[in-house]
Structure formats: C-alpha cells, structure tokens
Amino acid sequence: MAVTDETVSRVLNAVPQGLLIGGKWIGTEHTIDVENPATGQTIAQVADATPEQGIEALDAAVAAADDWAATDPRARGEVLRKAFELLTERAEDIALLMTLEMGKPLAEARGEVTYGAEFFRWFSEEAVRIAGRYSVAPSGGTRLLTMKQPVGPVYAITPWNFPLAMGTRKLGPAIAAGCTAIIKPAAQTPLTTLALAAVLIEAGLPDGVVNVITTSHSGAVSEPIIRDPRLRKLTFTGSTPVGRRLIEQSAQNVLKTSMELGGNAPFLVFADADLDKAVEGAMLAKMRNIGEACTAANRLLVHSSVAQEFAGKLAERMGAMTIGPGIEDGVQVGPLVDAAAVDKVTELVTDAVDRGATVLTGGTAIDGPGHFYPPTVLTGVGTDARVFTEEIFGPVAPIITFDTDDEGIAKANDTEYGLVAYAFTENLTRALTVAERLQTGMVGINQGIVSNPAAPFGGVKSSGLGREGGAEGIEEYLETKYVGIKL
Ligand code: NAP
Numbered sequence: 001m002a003v004t005d006e007t008v009s010r011v012l013n014a015v016p017q018g019l020l021i022g023g024k025w026i027g028t029e030h031t032i033d034v035e036n037p038a039t040g041q042t043i044a045q046v047a048d049a050t051p052e053q054g055i056e057a058l059d060a061a062v063a064a065a066d067d068w069a070a071t072d073p074r075a076r077g078e079v080l081r082k083a084f085e086l087l088t089e090r091a092e093d094i095a096l097l098m099t100l101e102m103g104k105p106l107a108e109a110r111g112e113v114t115y116g117a118e119f120f121r122w123f124s125e126e127a128v129r130i131a132g133r134y135s136v137a138p139s140g141g142t143r144l145l146t147m148k149q150p151v152g153p154v155y156a157i158t159p160w161n162f163p164l165a166m167g168t169r170k171l172g173p174a175i176a177a178g179c180t181a182i183i184k185p186a187a188q189t190p191l192t193t194l195a196l197a198a199v200l201i202e203a204g205l206p207d208g209v210v211n212v213i214t215t216s217h218s219g220a221v222s223e224p225i226i227r228d229p230r231l232r233k234l235t236f237t238g239s240t241p242v243g244r245r246l247i248e249q250s251a252q253n254v255l256k257t258s259m260e261l262g263g264n265a266p267f268l269v270f271a272d273a274d275l276d277k278a279v280e281g282a283m284l285a286k287m288r289n290i291g292e293a294c295t296a297a298n299r300l301l302v303h304s305s306v307a308q309e310f311a312g313k314l315a316e317r318m319g320a321m322t323i324g325p326g327i328e329d330g331v332q333v334g335p336l337v338d339a340a341a342v343d344k345v346t347e348l349v350t351d352a353v354d355r356g357a358t359v360l361t362g363g364t365a366i367d368g369p370g371h372f373y374p375p376t377v378l379t380g381v382g383t384d385a386r387v388f389t390e391e392i393f394g395p396v397a398p399i400i401t402f403d404t405d406d407e408g409i410a411k412a413n414d415t416e417y418g419l420v421a422y423a424f425t426e427n428l429t430r431a432l433t434v435a436e437r438l439q440t441g442m443v444g445i446n447q448g449i450v451s452n453p454a455a456p457f458g459g460v461k462s463s464g465l466g467r468e469g470g471a472e473g474i475e476e477y478l479e480t481k482y483v484g485i486k487l
Contacts, residue, residue: 003096003106003327011093012100015191016198017046019053019214022060023207028053032187032216037103037335038325038370044101046190049215054182054225057211061153061180062230064208069150069178071206076176077127082203084120087113087164087196094195098163099326101189103334103371104289106326116165118453119469123172126474130177143485148478150178151256152232155225157184157218157246159238160337161292163192166237169457169468170258171200171210177477179233182211184222186238188337190214222246229253233477236260237294240417240462247465258466258476260294260458262391263419266412267297267448268434270405271305273424274446279313281448282397285422287318287375288449290334291395292341294463295420295442295451298392301408304401311360311379311399318375318397319361325370335370336394342371345394352378352385352398362395389415405430413439419459420450441467 018025028047036043095109132147154174158166174181185193197212215221226249234250237260250257269278285297326334342365362376381398402408420442423434435443441459444450456467466476
C-alpha cells in the first residue's frame with residue numbers, strides 16, 4: 001500500500017528533535033537539516049550539540065552509572081525486552097523513518113527493524129547470564145574467584161547505513177551489562193536514533209542511562225568525551241580512517257574499544273558451486289542496503305570455467321531490479337545516501353572500465369532528483385582496478401576470475417581488510433579448508449548474508465577490533481576482576 005503524506009508527517013512529527021541528556025530533551029542554538037536522499041529535500045531539523053553539551057551528556061552518563069550497575073540484571077533485561085516489543089509493534093513507522101532519512105527500500109527497512117530489535121531481545125536474555133568462576137589454585141590453598149563487572153560509561157558512535165541496528169547492537173549489550181552510555185548517530189541519519197531513545201524511555205530506562213547527542217561537528221564534540229578520564233569504553237562503527245583516529249584518541253586513557261570498520265569482502269564462486277545458489281547469494285551480498293554495507297560483496301572472485309555463465313545470470317537479475325524512492329511500492333533499489341556517494345561509485349566504475357573492464361548492465365549514474373545509481377555488473381576486472389582495494393559502498397559487482405583454489409584464496413586475502421568473506425562450493429572439504437584460510441572475522445558458506453544477533457560480528461586486520469552480538473557481544477562491556485582468597 002502506498003505511503004500517504006499524512007503518514008509521513010505523523011511519523012516525522014513523532015520524533016523528538018532535541019538532545020537527550022539525563023532524561024530531558026534539550027534544544028540547541030543551531031540545528032542540523034536532515035535530507036531525504038530520494039528527493040534531496042529537508043524533512044526535519046534536529047539539535048546540533050556543542051562540545052560543552054557533549055560533556056554534559058557524559059556528566060549524565062557518569063551520574064547514572066552506579067545506580068544502573070547496581071540494578072538487578074533481570075530488571076535491566078526487562079527494559080530491553082519491553083523495548084524489543086515496542087520496536088516490533090511500531091516496526092512499520094520505524095521502517096518508514098529509516099527509509100525517509102537513509103533511502104533504503106521499505107522492505108529492507110522492515111528487515112532492519114526485525115534484525116535491529118532482535119539485539120534487544122538477545123541481550124535481554126544475556127543480562128541474566130553474566131557469570132564468573134571459582135576454582136582452586138593449582139598449588140592448592142588459594143581460591144581463585146573471577147567476577148564480571150560493567151566496564152563503565154560508554155561512548156557509542158554509529159554510521160548512517162544501518163541507523164537502527166548499529167544503535168541496538170551497541171546499546172543492547174551496554175544496557176544489559178549495566179553500563180550507561182552516550183550515543184552519537186551520523187548527522188545524516190539522526191532521526192532513527194532519536195526515535196530509538198524515545199522507545200527506551202517508554203520501556204522504563206532510567207534517566208541518564210542512555211543519552212543522545214546529534215551534532216554536525218562529530219570530531220570536535222567526540223574528542224573531549226573520548227579524552228575525559230571518566231569515559232571507560234568507546235564503541236565505533238564506521239570507516240577505517242576515522243576508526244584509526246579514534247583508537248589514537250582512546251590510547252590516552254587506555255579505553256576498552258570496539259571498532260567495526262570498513263570491509264572489502266571477497267565473494268568466491270568455485271567451479272563446483274551451484275550457480276543458481278551463488279547468484280542468489282550474490283544478490284543478497286551485493287544488493288542488500290543498495291550495496292551500502294560493510295559486509296557487501298566488493299570483489300566477486302569467480303572460477304574462470306563458470307565466470308561467463310555466473311556473470312550473465314547475475315547481470316540479468318541485477319539489471320531487472322526496480323529503482324526508485326524507497327517508500328514506493330515494489331522498489332528494490334533506493335538512492336545512495338548523497339551526491340558524494342554517487343560520485344565515488346562513478347569514479348570507481350570509470351577507473352575499472354579505463355583499465356579494461358566491460359559493463360554488462362548499469363554503469364552510468366541516473367539524473368536527479370535524488371542520488372540514484374543503477375545495479376551494475378562489470379566483467380574482466382583486473383587486480384589493478386581501484387575496486388579491488390577500495391570499498392565501493394554502492395550497487396556495483398566487479399567480477400574477477402581465478403583458476404586454482406590457491407589463486408582464489410590469495411586474491412581474497414590480498415587486502416588490508418578482513419571483515420567477511422563468502423564462498424560457494426558444493427564440496428565440504430573445500431568449504432572448510434577455504435573458511436580456515438580466509439583472513440576474515442566471518443565467513444558465509446553458500447550464503448550471502450552472515451549478520452545474526454546470536455553470532456559474533458566483527459573483523460580482523462584493518463576491519464576492526466572486538467565482536468558485537470552472540471555470547472561474545474556482552475563481554476565487550478564487561479571487565480573481569482580476579483579475587484584471590486587465602487583459605
Ligand atoms: P564515517 O565517516 O567513519 O562515520 C561513521 C560515524 O563516525 C558517524 O557517526 C560520523 O559522524 C562519525 N565521525 C566521523 N568523523 C568523526 C571523528 N573525527 N570523530 C568522531 N566521530 C566521527 O563512516 P561512514 O562513511 O559514515 O560509514 C560507512 C563506513 O562504515 C564504511 O566504511 C563501512 O564499511 C563502515 N561500516 C562498518 C560496519 C561494521 O560493522 N564493520 C557496519 C556499518 C558500516 P558524522 O557523519 O556526523 O560526521
């Protein structure tokens with residue numbers, strides 16, 4: 001059913017526009033315009049925090065820290081469970097909000113609500129399973145007791161591409177572990193985080209446990225918070241260059257850090273793969289979120305014996321996708337987030353073609369309004385092309401061939417990144433051998449999507465530090481204390 005203007009207004013008007021500090025919504029002198037990337041029009045204005053207001057948010061998180069750490073685990077879990085239920089009840093409105101500010105098609109935004117809310121349900125269950133150990137020292141006598149305690153106030157910085165899930169993936173474990181937090185969404189997509197905070201308050205979260213700052217000066221506002229000795233944890237999802245800078249800043253107070261950074265995922269198709277499954281997997285790994293995902297297949301490495309057939313099938317599927325504003329019925333490919341994103345994708349495709357690649361479908365940006373780029377398949381891409389080393393963050397599938405398993409794996413690993421890899425093969429031994437040899441934090445075998453709140457998400461090499469989700473997720477928000485007891 002088509003989304004009406006009334007629904008759009010109702011959903012936008014329901015979003016708080018201030019900073020959330022100590023349970024109060026606070027207005028600011030200046031505001032940030034939020035743009036709909038499908039139209040280029042301003043749809044809302046939100047508060048623009050100063051560095052002083054950033055520190056006020058930290059003051060509030062620090063003031064609430066002891067009480068929240070002392071709150072019963074069950075009570076912490078119940079808040080998350082209630083927030084999960086509210087997000088699920090309001091899935092349609094939250095999905096629409098995400099589509100309006102970020103551009104993804106509504107069907108995908110609904111999928112993100114399900115995925116994002118699930119982090120709250122998962123961590124509501126983890127809150128009551130935080131446990132330590134008790135053992136006898138090998139030499140006898142002394143008893144070794146370990147206990148888990150909340151690490152302390154957390155600063156969470158999230159990107160624009162998954163406005164809900166990147167927030168719940170950080171706030172869920174923080175709240176469950178007994179930490180208070182400040183969250184700073186990207187200036188391009190602040191509305192979903194503000195709506196999420198309102199849901200948490202409605203679910204009974206006490207004042208100051210989660211504080212939200214929106215700002216157009218992310219560096220100037222973040223650095224004083226990170227360098228303040230009261231902060232104990234920094235969790236960031238975003239690009240590798242910004243992540244490196246934040247790690248440097250975190251070094252001063254030796255913060256516990258989680259860094260979910262950039263990716264350059266290889267998608268390997270072996271000669272014995274089921275090609276229909278591989279094409280299906282590539283559609284997900286490439287086209288989810290219009291290719292604007294850190295997990296997006298960036299390099300499709302295909303055995304030369306099946307490359308032509310695979311490329312033809314993929315081009316047919318990608319070329320048939322419906323492009324348009326994400327709120328329209330049947331749209332499968334929304335706009336990219338801004339004009340700069342379209343320029344970057346255009347540059348990368350031009351570079352690959354200049355170096356000898358062939359365009360099977362797509363290949364040219366679509367005129368405005370809005371920031372649209374069509375699904376594109378490139379064949380004959382060489383390892384000298386920029387797409388081999390740079391994150392595309394758009395709907396472009398470059399196909400690169402290989403002849404032996406060793407060559408395919410070497411090409412897959414020939415990158416500074418190591419977030420995720422995908423491999424398609426019907427041979428179990430090959431699948432496991434390849435999974436062991438790939439230098440990534442995650443591997444999808446015969447599947448084009450790995451994200452799952454019950455699994456540890458994260459990368460190696462320049463893709464990051466730490467894991468989010470799974471049993472590992474809550475550990476990032478806990479410290480281990482050892483108590484030696486002489487009997
Ligand atoms: P980005 O520029 O690094 O921005 C990410 C966040 O950091 C935003 O909130 C941004 O705020 C903030 N930021 C930028 N500069 C900052 C600074 N100097 N100090 C403090 N905060 C700062 O990344 P992006 O281009 O928006 O997002 C795409 C990137 O995120 C891609 O590389 C993608 O792979 C990565 N990503 C990784 C994962 C993962 O789990 N590994 C998941 C999703 C995305 P402003 O935008 O308001 O400046």
